[in-house]
Amino acid sequence: MVRFQSVGMRYGLGPEILRDISFHLPPGSFRFLSGPSGAGKSSLLRLMYLAHRPSRGLISLFGHDIATAKRNELPALRRRIGVVFQDFRLLDHLTAKENVALPLQIMGIGDEQLHQHVTELLNWVGLGDRMNAKPATLSGGEKQRVAIARAVITRPKLLVADEPTGNLDFDLGLRLVQLFVELNKLGTSVVVATHNRRLIDRFDFPVLWLADGELVSQPPGTTAA
Amino acid sequence: MDVPFIQTNGPIPFRDASGRFLPWVVAVMVYLAALSFVGSVILGNAVSDWQKGVRNRITVELPAAAGPEADKNLEAVVQLLRAVPGVVSADPLPREEVVALLAPWFGPGGAANLPLPRIIDVLAADGEPVDVEKLGTAVTDLVPDARVDGHEVWLDQLVSVGRYLQLMAGVVVVIILAATVLLVGFATRAGLATHKDVIEVLHLIGARDAYIASQFQNHTMWLSLIGAVPGLVLAGLSWLGLYLFMSELDGGIVPSMALGMVGWVGLLAVPLVAVLMATLSARITVMRLLRKVL
Numbered sequence: 001m002v003r004f005q006s007v008g009m010r011y012g013l014g015p016e017i018l019r020d021i022s023f024h025l026p027p028g029s030f031r032f033l034s035g036p037s038g039a040g041k042s043s044l045l046r047l048m049y050l051a052h053r054p055s056r057g058l059i060s061l062f063g064h065d066i067a068t069a070k071r072n073e074l075p076a077l078r079r080r081i082g083v084v085f086q087d088f089r090l091l092d093h094l095t096a097k098e099n100v101a102l103p104l105q106i107m108g109i110g111d112e113q114l115h116q117h118v119t120e121l122l123n124w125v126g127l128g129d130r131m132n133a134k135p136a137t138l139s140g141g142e143k144q145r146v147a148i149a150r151a152v153i154t155r156p157k158l159l160v161a162d163e164p165t166g167n168l169d170f171d172l173g174l175r176l177v178q179l180f181v182e183l184n185k186l187g188t189s190v191v192v193a194t195h196n197r198r199l200i201d202r203f204d205f206p207v208l209w210l211a212d213g214e215l216v217s218q219p220p221g222t223t224a225a
Numbered sequence: 226m227d228v229p230f231i232q233t234n235g236p237i238p239f240r241d242a243s244g245r246f247l248p249w250v251v252a253v254m255v256y257l258a259a260l261s262f263v264g265s266v267i268l269g270n271a272v273s274d275w276q277k278g279v280r281n282r283i284t285v286e287l288p289a290a291a292g293p294e295a296d297k298n299l300e301a302v303v304q305l306l307r308a309v310p311g312v313v314s315a316d317p318l319p320r321e322e323v324v325a326l327l328a329p330w331f332g333p334g335g336a337a338n339l340p341l342p343r344i345i346d347v348l349a350a351d352g353e354p355v356d357v358e359k360l361g362t363a364v365t366d367l368v369p370d371a372r373v374d375g376h377e378v379w380l381d382q383l384v385s386v387g388r389y390l391q392l393m394a395g396v397v398v399v400i401i402l403a404a405t406v407l408l409v410g411f412a413t414r415a416g417l418a419t420h421k422d423v424i425e426v427l428h429l430i431g432a433r434d435a436y437i438a439s440q441f442q443n444h445t446m447w448l449s450l451i452g453a454v455p456g457l458v459l460a461g462l463s464w465l466g467l468y469l470f471m472s473e474l475d476g477g478i479v480p481s482m483a484l485g486m487v488g489w490v491g492l493l494a495v496p497l498v499a500v501l502m503a504t505l506s507a508r509i510t511v512m513r514l515l516r517k518v519l
Contacts, residue, residue, distance in 0.1 A: 051429055053519065071519070072433075079431035089426050093238040101231050106432045115230040150430070 001027045001189055002048065002158065007057030009043055017043045018213045021057070025191065027157070030184045032200045033193040035210030036220055041193040042086065042162055044210065048191065049083045049160050050074055062157065079107065082151030082188075084161035088143045090135040090150075096142075097122060097131040100149045107154070121149045125179065140167045144176060152183055159183060161192045165199060173199055236427060237437075239444045241419050247445070248452035250408055251499060255456030256463075258401040259495045263464050265394035266488040270481040272387035279376045283347040283357060285315075288370040289340035298368045299343050305363060306345065311353035318344040398495070405499055406506040409449075413441055413510040428518070438511040445507035446500060453496035460492075 002025040009018040018040045025031060033041050046052045047059060050066065059066040061077055069077070090099050100121060101114045109117075122128050125145040135143055144164060151159060161180065165173030177192065177199060184190045191208075194200065197219070200207055211220035285306065287299060299317055306315035323344055327336040349355045357375035364371045417424065427437055468482040484492060 049429060051425075051519065071516070074519070075428075075431050075433045078429060083429055085426075089422070091236060091238070091423060091426065093240075094236065098231055102236055102427075103430045105231065105236075106427070106430065106436055111230050118230070154431070 001025055001029075001062060003058070003060040004047075005058040005060075007047065007054045007059055009040075009047060009052065010055045011052075016055070016213065018047075021215055023208060023215060025158075025189055028184070028187055028189060030181070030190045030203075030205045031192070032203075032205055032207040033191055033210065034195055034197070034200060034207055034219070037195065039210040039220070040213045041195075041210055045083075045160050045162050045191070045193055048158070049081050050078055079103070079154055080157045082154065082156035082159040084144070084147050084151045084159070084164045086162040086164075086166060088135070088147045090143060090146055092135050095132045095134055096127060096138065096146045099135070099146055100153055103150060103154045117153060118149075121153055122146075125149050141172045141176075144168060145179075148176065148179060152188070156188060159188050159190045161190070163193055163195070165194055165196060170196075170198065174202060177203065235440050235444070237420050237423055237440045237444075239416070241416060244444075244448060247409070247412055247448040247503075251405065251449045251452030251503060252456035252459075253452075254401050254405045255453045255496045255499050256460045258398045258499065259457055259460030259492055260463060261394045261397040261401065262491055262495055263460065263484065263488070265391050265398070266484055266491070267482060268387055268391040268394060270483065272384050272391070274481060275380065275383055275387070279380055281313075281349045281351060282376060283349060283355060283360070284374045284376070285345040285347060285364055286372045286374065287343040287345070287368050289342045291340070295343065299345070301367050302364055302371065303345060305367060306347055306360070309355060309360060309363075311350050311355045313348045313350050315345055315347045318346055402499060402502055406502050409445060409503040409506040410510045413445065413507045414514065416441065417511060417514055424515075425518075434512055434515040437515060438508045441511045442504050442508040446504040449500040449503040453500050457493075457496045460495075 004021050004023050007018060007021040008016050010016045021044065033044065035041055043052070047054055047066075048061075050061070054067060057067075062080060064073065064077060091102070094102070097118050101118045104114050104117060119128070119131070122131050125148060127142060127145055127149070130138065130142060133142075135146070138146065144167070148161075148164070151161070159180065164176055164180075168176065173196065180190045180192060181203070207219075209216045209219050285302060287295070287302065290298075303315050303317060306312055320341065323341050324334065324336045327341075328334075330336075331339070347355075355375075357373055357377070361371075361373035364373050424437055464482075464484075471482050
């Protein structure tokens, strides 16, 4: 479903941030992506959620070659990918339910269906009573759960989460990852970037280790706390 | 009544400076464009009035003279004119009327004791043009110093000036609309920069360019409408003031202030065209700029 072959990436004319990245994610898989800060985790995820094109190599997403995909083909591909951004990136002027409903609104789904899906999902993430709250009044954990609900509202085939537990205490982080595991059981492929080794160790999922822009087979010797 | 589940106005928080200044700009632009348009229509009326007023008129002037010979000449010329095909009437102007016409220069009755030329006012039929040159030759055969004036020379010049001014008014309307388009383009560009982060999120969750463009175009359409309506109303009031002022004046050179059906339709079209062009400008600007991002 997701295939990277000898992928390299740089921003503008800067140095290569990622080098010779090759891996394959089969449908329904779950992967942690880990490595020290600055190793290139966020850049690798940006390639996966189509925020950037590779400077070299081949990326295949749902059978489409990303390097050659036309710009007007990208929205349809992006709708099959759910993204939980590191800094949430909720729209501050919208309520929790409006943020969650946004991907469906973009697809032209009507109010009635929105009501049902959004209410269900916000209840699932435990925010049924905070639907009309604006992000500014939500705690870090609540924002993170709104961001997750927004990422999964379209039932994506691939869910990409960038340090979703970064601002949360361990127990809350654990509960969030369990939400991803539940989604994974429903058939969504999940990639969770984290440098939290303790969290990774609590689950029995394969890990893609990144060090200095390259995939390595073993955990790098230095990890951020 | 059911309250919709989603009540937001849209995913882009349009609370930037453009929201405040755009209605004002559009109001001023619509006001100026509507007035220019009204000016163009009134100039058109003026030109048409002038043409109608003198198009079928020919003036024959016999040199100042008194006595039976002069009366005989006058009678002969009148008879000649009345016999010309296309001439509806040929009437000598009474001396008192000629004196009255000269009153602005000589004072009331000031020209009464002067030798005055004899004037014959000739009216030609509509659609049956009289050859003024040929008529002149026929008249001077009878009275060698007579002058026949079809008014074409000064009328043509006046009409040319009128048409030129009308064209200028049209050009002003086009320039104002073009300036509106440019201003909206700049405002939209600034709006895109302001909301860059939100737009990136929208893109990444699957929004097409057309969806984002529709947010900007709808926003611009409302702001433009908010400005266009008062702009049009103010222009209408200005025209009404001018109409009332002009109707106080005596006729003659003062043109008709009536807009007519075409004028009213055109006047109402000015704000609609302004709003439409502003909306399209916003859409095209967004679509063009978004093409440059992934």
